[in-house]
Amino acid sequence: MNKxxxxxxxADSSGLxxxxxxxxxxxxxxxxxAALAKGDEVRLVGFGTFSTAKRKASTGRNPRTxxxxxxxxxxxxxxxxxxxxxxxxx
Numbered sequence: 338m339n340k341x342x343x344x345x346x347x348a349d350s351s352g353l354x355x356x357x358x359x360x361x362x363x364x365x366x367x368x369x370x371a372a373l374a375k376g377d378e379v380r381l382v383g384f385g386t387f388s389t390a391k392r393k394a395s396t397g398r399n400p401r402t403x404x405x406x407x408x409x410x411x412x413x414x415x416x417x418x419x420x421x422x423x424x425x426x427x
Contacts, residue, residue: 373414383421390415 338346340362348358369387372379379387394410418426 381419383419385419385422386417388415388417389413 344355344358344362347353347362348355351358351361353361369379373387373389376389381387389412392411392413395408396405397408398404399406
């Protein structure tokens with residue numbers, strides 16, 4: 338399922354027009370992204386938790402040349418599935 342499929346599914350299940358469903362899906366994505374950018378956690382009970390994790394700087398290798406290079410420290414988004422989502426999948 339891609340983003341357009343998700344928008345279509347939301348429109349069908351909620352009775353919204355496709356443009357309203359697009360705004361709703363985009364709004365959810367924007368709200369989650371903004372909260373993670375501020376360092377907050379987004380908990381959706383029964384679905385899962387979006388959070389961030391800090392990665393330390395490390396040394397890696399350029400696969401093309403084999404020379405050592407420094408990988409900068411970064412903040413990565415994480416998702417942990419909740420019990421409801423795990424039960425729905427299994």
